[in-house]
Amino acid sequence: MDYNKRSSVSTVPNAAPIRVGFVGLNAAKGWAIKTHYPAILQLSSQFQITALYSPKIETSIATIQRLKLSNATAFPTLESFASSSTIDMIVIAIQVASHYDVVMPLLEFSKNNPNLKYLFVEWALACSLDQAESIYKAAAERGVQTIISLQGRKSPYILRAKELISQGYIGDINSIEIAGNGGWYGYERPVKSPKYIYEIGNGVDLVTTTFGHTIDILQYMTSSYFSRINAMVFNNIPEQELIDERGNRLGQxxxxxxxxxxxxxGTLLNGNVPVSCSFKGGKPTKKFTKNLVIDIHGTKGDLKLEGDAGFAEISNLVLYYSGTRANDFPLANGQQAPLDPGYDAGKEIMEVYHLRNYNAIVGNIHRLYQSISDFHFNTKKIPELPSQFVMQGFDFEGFPTLMDALILHRLIESVYKSNMMGSTLNVSNISHYSL
Amino acid sequence: MDYNKRSSVSTVPNAAPIRVGFVGLNAAKGWAIKTHYPAILQLSSQFQITALYSPKIETSIATIQRLKLSNATAFPTLESFASSSTIDMIVIAIQVASHYDVVMPLLEFSKNNPNLKYLFVEWALACSLDQAESIYKAAAERGVQTIISLQGRKSPYILRAKELISQGYIGDINSIEIAGNGGWYGYERPVKSPKYIYEIGNGVDLVTTTFGHTIDILQYMTSSYFSRINAMVFNNIPEQELIDERGNRLGQxxxxxxxxxxxxxGTLLNGNVPVSCSFKGGKPTKKFTKNLVIDIHGTKGDLKLEGDAGFAEISNLVLYYSGTRANDFPLANGQQAPLDPGYDAGKEIMEVYHLRNYNAIVGNIHRLYQSISDFHFNTKKIPELPSQFVMQGFDFEGFPTLMDALILHRLIESVYKSNMMGSTLNVSNISHYSL
Structure with missing residues (x-):
């Protein structure tokens, strides 16, 4: 054996890791420490945390010490952080309500850092379509490759479902039903729960978060945007009861x-497929059905995705498939797909796909980072891989970008508009974006 | 024992039976022989078939002979049939497309029969709202008590669900999801299947029949009409493949x-409850969910109704209940409901209600006839029972009338209108009918 020779199956890149600067990584609390940090930790040859920014530098210093981030610097100001040439990728993992105010100056300051290649922003990007468009434009002008954490696209269940659909295993899709229960927003509110998630306009709510992630996943799986939509938005619980940790009501x-x-x-652009969705908030959780159910019916089979919570992008799911693969499935080159030698046209195939110990909260974000590193290091050795791309769209490869986020924001805006106007809306131009 | 004394629990009325004249009873085929006839047969002390009308008198004569209807006369013309004073109740069980043309002259001719008290018409009453309104007006003018076969209201599962809801066992309803699969209307058509059920305008289709019955049941269970609705109607399969009895394609x-x-x-008037419905047609039937699912979620519990086919009104269902009865459930007199001595406020109650051998096709129609006889003979000894009523509305007692049918027709018309206009419609006045 030649131990000096690099293994052909090694995933360790033959180059320096991507140097990551975080806005919002706090060892003591928050989303980033629970998801981005463990995700990066599993990819330590590909990513290295080199910079932290927080309005209080003490927070950054404490985080560096607690996590033993020996290569990281705590920056005192957003300007010094954004200008530092030790950063290849900036990750924004703070409250959505602050995104616009942080990202816009950050992109301006970052013009002093010639090394900056990537900007990774948490969904929902911004609190409004206007803000989201401004961020998109500023990032495009700055010339960075963007990433949005619509991480449901990286869920192994979603990718397997997308694969089964795209390879003709359920034939043509002819109807879809979705029912989800987004845990918050019910009759009761834990007293320790942060107030901003119950106030409209902060970029975290049943429509933007729960529906947004799930409908993005649906579009991604089916490779189709919507043509017509109608929506009704309810606030039937304008007041919540505060409860303590034990679930006792505090009388407030x-x-x-x-x-x-x-x-x-609504109807999908591809095939005029009827899609029915109902998203509810809060307890009591459903007794006779899972809190997330996505039923996809096709001419040759059915797919069902089930989860314990209405948040498809962070849930460990179960995928059920039953059907007979269509044998007239066309390939991109116009030929018929080759059939397995043992292929029996009438035979029903069943599959239950579930990874019992899959931690979807970390796992999907991890796979998103993995796809960034695959792109950066061209791990899959794709010939003539461009150095940037505008959007992922419905590709298996790559990762969702701010353009994918903008298209989703437009759909969400249409939801509110349909509700306000009492109209069914034509949204078929939503993906043809011109700014 | 005094054998001359009438038993207090006897259901045999102490009066002459209701004399029934049928339009559409044919021993050889059709709906009436499968449902109305066996239903009446079980109530032979309450109903007696005395007259049959068919455009071909031979059909009526053959039916009388085959069914040994010793008290029945075959009438040669609609006029002689409708004028006969041997009829207390006329049942219309022919194709909906012919209802208007038969019922309108029949009501006119019936003015010669002073005994006529009841007119029982099969759903969908007529092919259009206009025709339905004309029939309603003519019947009201003629002064008969009407009955419409929205027999789902008599399903034991629906009544049990209505009881649980009205007695506070699921608290306040806060969301409802319905998914149904109406067996016809798919990619394939059995060659022996009658053509008219695939042609729009004949009063038998996914919207009028499948949705109509199911949404009537939903409104009845929840005791609420709708306030806002939006609908999208699809004909994604404009051509069907003919198949033979064995399911083989005939190449046509x-x-x-x-x-x-x-x-x-849409939203229910009571409580602004969001309701989501998806009705699809045809095979393949669903693999991972029942072909009929009605999920009703409340603040104190959940109800689920499941069936093997999308036709709730003729299906043997399963009712699942889980919840804790609200202990603040108000009675009609403004008092709190008395609690069982053993009542435990926090205790979860479960119920699975299923009658294994229940034949819902006959059973629900049977129960509808039973309710007519209960009314006619005042079996339940209700004091000051009026001799007629305009509509059942959401009462447990009684039976649905042509007014209930009209209100449902208006909802169905709104479905098509919403689809055509691309609008969410306010339908909150639908039950306040003035003609």
Whole structure:
């Protein structure tokens, strides 16, 4: 054996890791420490945390010490952080409500860092379509490759479902039903729960978060945007009861302005497929059905995705498939797909796909980072891989970008518009974006 | 024992039976022989078939002979039939497309029969709202008590669910999801299947029949009409493949003009409850869910109704209940409901209700006839029972009338209108009918 020779199956890149600067990584609390950090930790040859920014530098210093980030520097100002040439990729993992105010100056300051290649922003990108468009434009002008954490696209269940659909295993899709229960927004509110998630306009709510992630996943799996949609948005619970950790009511009611129910129906552009969605908030959770159910019916078979919570992008799911693969499935080159030698046209195939110990909260974000590193190091040795791309769209490869986020924001805006106007809306131009 | 004394629990009325004249009872085929006839046969002390009308008198004579209807006369003309004073109740069980042309002259001729008290018409009453209104007006003018076969209201599962809801066992309803699969209207058509059920305008289709019955049941269970609705109607399968009895394709395609999918969403007047419905047509049937699912979620519990086919009104269902009864459930007199001595406020109650051998096709129609006889003979000894009523509405007692049918027809018309206009419609005045 030649131990000096690099293994052909090694995933360790033959180059320096991507140097990551975080806005919002705090060892003591928050989303980044629970997801981005463990995800990066499993890819330590590909990513290295080199910079932290927080309005309080003490927080960054404490985080560096607790996590033993020996290569990281705590920056005192957003300007010094964004200007530092030790950063290849900036990750924004703070409250959505602050995204616009942080990202816009950050992109401006970052013009002093010639090494900056990637900007990774948490969904929902911004609190409004206007802000989202401004961020998109600024990032495009700055010339960075963007990443949005629509990480459901990286869920192994979603990718397997997308694969089964795209390879003709359910034939043509002819109807879809989705029912989800987004845990918050119910009759009761844990007293320790942060107030901003119950106030409309902060970029975290049943429509933007629960529906947004799930409908992005649906579009991604089916490789289709919507043509017509109708939506009804409800706030039937304008006041919540505060409860303590044990679930006891504290006798205090607090206002809630975010929606607690969304009815959404529409048709997919591909095949005029009817899609029915009902998203509800809060407990009591459903007794006779899972809190997330996505039923996809086709001419040759059915797919069902089930999860314990309405958050498809962070849930460990179960994928059920039953059907007979269509034998007239066309390939991109116009030929018929080759059939397995043992292929029996009438035979029904069943599959239950479940990874029992899969931690979807970390896992999907991990796979998103993995896809960034695959792109950066061209791990899959794709010939003539461009150095940037505008959007992922419905490709298996790559990762969702701010353009994918903008298209989703437009759909979400249409949901509110349909509700306000009492109209069914034509949204078939939503993916043809011109700014 | 005094054998001359009438038993207090006897269901045999102490009066002459209701004399029934049928339009559409044919011993050889059709709906009436499969449902109305066996239903009446079980109530032979309450109902007696005394007259049959068919355009061909031979059909009526053959039916009388085969069914040994010793008290029945075959009438040669609609006029002689409708004028005969041997009839207390006329039952119309022919194709909906012919209802208007038969019922309108029949009501006119019936003015010669002073004994006529009841007119029982099969759903969908008529092919259009206009025709339905004309029939309603003519019947009201003629002064008969009407009955419409929205027999789902008599299903034991629906009544049990209505009881659980009205007695506070699921608290306040806060969301509802319905998914149904109406067996016809798919990619294939059995060659022996009658053509008219695939042609729009004949009063038998996914919207009028499948959705109509199911949404009537939903409104009845929840005791609420709708306030806002949006609908999208699809005919994604404009041509069907003919198949033989064995399911083999005959290589022939035939046009289909009835819808194969309906998306419907809206809010109940009571409590602004979001309701999501998806009705699809045809095979393949669903693999991972029942072909009929009605999920009703409340603040104190959940109800689920499941059936093997999308036709709730003729299906043997399973009712699942789980919840804790609200202990603040108000009675009609404004008092709190008395609690059982053993009542435990926090205790979860479960119920699975299923009658294994229940024949819902006959059973629900049977129960509808039973309710007519209960009314006619005042079996339940209700004081000051009026001799007529305009509509059942959401009462447990009684039976649905042509007014209930009209209100449902208005909802169905709104479905098509919403689809055509691309609008969410306010339908909150639908039950306040003035003609």
């Amino acid at each position: 009611r607090v206002p809630k302005t975010v929606p607690d129910h969304l009815l959404f129906q | 395609r035939v046009p289909k003009t009835v819808p194969d999918h309906l998306l419907f969403q």
